[in-house]
Amino acid sequence: MPPRMQxxxxxxxRLVPISLVxxxxxVGSRYIHDLLLPRGRRQATLAFAGVALIGLIxxxxxxxxxxxxxGALEASQRQQWQKADRLFTEYDRWxxxxxxxxxxxxxxxxxxxxxxxxxxxxxxxxxxxxxQARVLLGICQYYRNEATADATLAAIPDVTDTQLCIRDYxxxxxxxxxxxxxxxxxxxxxxxxxxxxxxxxxxxGIRLFLKxxxxxxxxxxxxxxxxxxxxxxEAPDVMTLRAAIAxxxxxxxxxxxxxxx
Amino acid sequence: MFxxxxxxxxxxxxxxxxxxxxxxxxxxxxxxxxxxxxxxxxFILSPVALLIFVSSFRYAFRPLGTPAIREVTSRTGxxxxxxxxxxxxxxxxxxxxxxxxxxxxxxxxxxxxLRWDIRLFGQTPxxxxxxxxxxxxxxxxxxxxxxHLVLPPVIALIWYRSDLLVFRQFLLAILVSAIIAxxxxxxxxxxxxxxxxxxxxxxxxxxxxxxAVTSLIDSARAPRDVFPSLHVGISSIVLWYAxxxxxxxxxxxxxxxxxxxxxTLYLRYHYMVDVIAGWLTAVAxxxxxxxxxxxxxxxxxxxxxxxxxx
Numbered sequence: 001m002p003p004r005m006q007x008x009x010x011x012x013x014r015l016v017p018i019s020l021v022x023x024x025x026x027v028g029s030r031y032i033h034d035l036l037l038p039r040g041r042r043q044a045t046l047a048f049a050g051v052a053l054i055g056l057i058x059x060x061x062x063x064x065x066x067x068x069x070x071g072a073l074e075a076s077q078r079q080q081w082q083k084a085d086r087l088f089t090e091y092d093r094w095x096x097x098x099x100x101x102x103x104x105x106x107x108x109x110x111x112x113x114x115x116x117x118x119x120x121x122x123x124x125x126x127x128x129x130x131x132q133a134r135v136l137l138g139i140c141q142y143y144r145n146e147a148t149a150d151a152t153l154a155a156i157p158d159v160t161d162t163q164l165c166i167r168d169y170x171x172x173x174x175x176x177x178x179x180x181x182x183x184x185x186x187x188x189x190x191x192x193x194x195x196x197x198x199x200x201x202x203x204x205g206i207r208l209f210l211k212x213x214x215x216x217x218x219x220x221x222x223x224x225x226x227x228x229x230x231x232x233x234e235a236p237d238v239m240t241l242r243a244a245i246a247x248x249x250x251x252x253x254x255x256x257x258x259x260x261x
Numbered sequence: 262m263f264x265x266x267x268x269x270x271x272x273x274x275x276x277x278x279x280x281x282x283x284x285x286x287x288x289x290x291x292x293x294x295x296x297x298x299x300x301x302x303x304f305i306l307s308p309v310a311l312l313i314f315v316s317s318f319r320y321a322f323r324p325l326g327t328p329a330i331r332e333v334t335s336r337t338g339x340x341x342x343x344x345x346x347x348x349x350x351x352x353x354x355x356x357x358x359x360x361x362x363x364x365x366x367x368x369x370x371x372x373x374x375l376r377w378d379i380r381l382f383g384q385t386p387x388x389x390x391x392x393x394x395x396x397x398x399x400x401x402x403x404x405x406x407x408x409h410l411v412l413p414p415v416i417a418l419i420w421y422r423s424d425l426l427v428f429r430q431f432l433l434a435i436l437v438s439a440i441i442a443x444x445x446x447x448x449x450x451x452x453x454x455x456x457x458x459x460x461x462x463x464x465x466x467x468x469x470x471x472x473a474v475t476s477l478i479d480s481a482r483a484p485r486d487v488f489p490s491l492h493v494g495i496s497s498i499v500l501w502y503a504x505x506x507x508x509x510x511x512x513x514x515x516x517x518x519x520x521x522x523x524x525t526l527y528l529r530y531h532y533m534v535d536v537i538a539g540w541l542t543a544v545a546x547x548x549x550x551x552x553x554x555x556x557x558x559x560x561x562x563x564x565x566x567x568x569x570x571x
Contacts (some may be wrong), residue, residue, distance in 0.1 A: 005477050013303035017308045030321040031330060067340075230290035 014066030025055020108261035357483030371457035405520035455529035493539025
């Protein structure tokens with residue numbers, strides 16, 4: 001969904017129930033007013049104001065929450081991470097619903113602030129985290145060098161609407177850290193199969209093939225990638241790999257910073 | 262004799278809603294109301310909420326001695342009832358977000374639809390159209406594809422102001438087409454050639470309008486809504502009711518509808534058999550809605566009083 005549309009739908013989804021409650025308050029206040037009118041105009045007007053005030057009090061907090069969450073999403077889309085984090089925090093303070101989507105959006109903001117610990121804390125708020133939320137948790141644990149990262153990622157099932165390419169890529173990185181290059185190559189391959197456009201897996205895979213002297217496979221993978229995504233043919237990392245293949249050297253070790261929602 | 266003020270579309274909506282609720286009841290175990298689902302529902306309900314709010318506001322601040330609440334609610338209720346087939350149509354369509362088709366046909370039938378196209382036409386038309394992919398044409402046909410959301414309410418509003426009976430027939434036809442299409446989506450679930458067979462195409466569809474509009478439509482569309490094409494079905498119904506309204510409206514509508522049909526193939530959303538099924542759905546819906554309203558008129562006719570002349 002286009003970013004502006006996301007904001008519009010989010011705002012609409014909050015305003016629909018608020019407007020229904022407001023309608024109820026309006027009808028109720030006039031109804032009470034008309035009931036009390038025979039007893040006197042002043043009394044009827046006061047009753048109208050009283051019921052309207054109750055309605056206003058009822059829609060107050062949801063309206064504030066609506067503007068906080070919409071503001072947070074908008075700030076996040078404008079990459080104003082500090083502001084977005086502040087608005088999400090306020091939203092949470094106003095008892096905003098901690099839906100899976102909200103938690104992931106908030107964690108994404110903290111990841112962009114470089115606060116892996118903060119993002120992990122947010123993701124921990126949802127006891128029944130979705131598989132995608134667990135991918136994000138795995139990302140945080142990986143960048144914090146936590147020993148639990150591999151177990152977190154390994155427990156994520158193969159389901160749709162989940163960035164499984166990140167799961168397998170990070171598991172490849174962890175295997176590589178443990179010196180198991182064969183296992184790492186297998187994970188990178190699987191990651192690239194899940195999303196051929198996910199370049200970090202391609203980069204690390206080619207790097208490992210070159211490290212083990214398999215120039216032919218490394219060259220074949222890069223050729224397939226650039227044929228499929230010609231626009232990326234001139235990207236600096238692709239040029240690095242191309243130069244490494246040509247000179248039969250190993251490209252530099254590179255840690256891609258992955259954030260997602 | 263039992264007499265009622267219920268309209269045919271009320272009965273149809275309620276019956277289909279009961280079937281849907283029973284059906285979703287079975288599926289409910291696996292269904293979760295996500296923020297996206299809720300957003301879709303809120304989007305559909307927003308005109309209703311707006312209408313209720315405006316009516317409530319007018320009621321609350323009306324001058325003393327003007328219509329009582331019953332008159333206000335009956336006026337609002339009448340508008341809601343008149344337009345409710347659209348609401349039910351949207352709800353029925355969005356119910357597919359719950360993956361209802363999986364109860365009957367868990368596997369997608371794209372290979373079958375492609376096979377039918379190849380057998381009947383030698384190839385699915387979006388493949389030869391691949392040669393004609395041009396950025397400008399893509400933008401124009403994307404807008405034509407989007408008209409699917411614009412033309413039906415416009416035609417409905419025109420008829421609502423001129424002839425309530427034809428307006429009801431039109432909305433009933435839309436509702437019937439949704440009911441027929443939902444059977445197709447359940448029995449022949451498919452995702453369309455672009456997603457099922459991306460390797461068939463050499464050119465990529467691009468452009469700012471294309472990306473903005475298709476990402477918007479794709480975010481709200483049912484995950485399986487290929488056979489029959491409701492884009493084609495509903496735009497054909499629109500064309501028929503534009504024709505009935507008079508030549509000027511038909512002449513304006515015809516190129517838009519034709520472009521809409523073409524866009525379903527050019528943008529790789531549909532196979533040709535879906536388009537044909539869409540036309541057949543439109544014919545069946547128009548005939549059925551006319552017949553249903555005739556039946557309703559017959560059921561509601563005043564009984565002849567004894568001794569009256571024939």
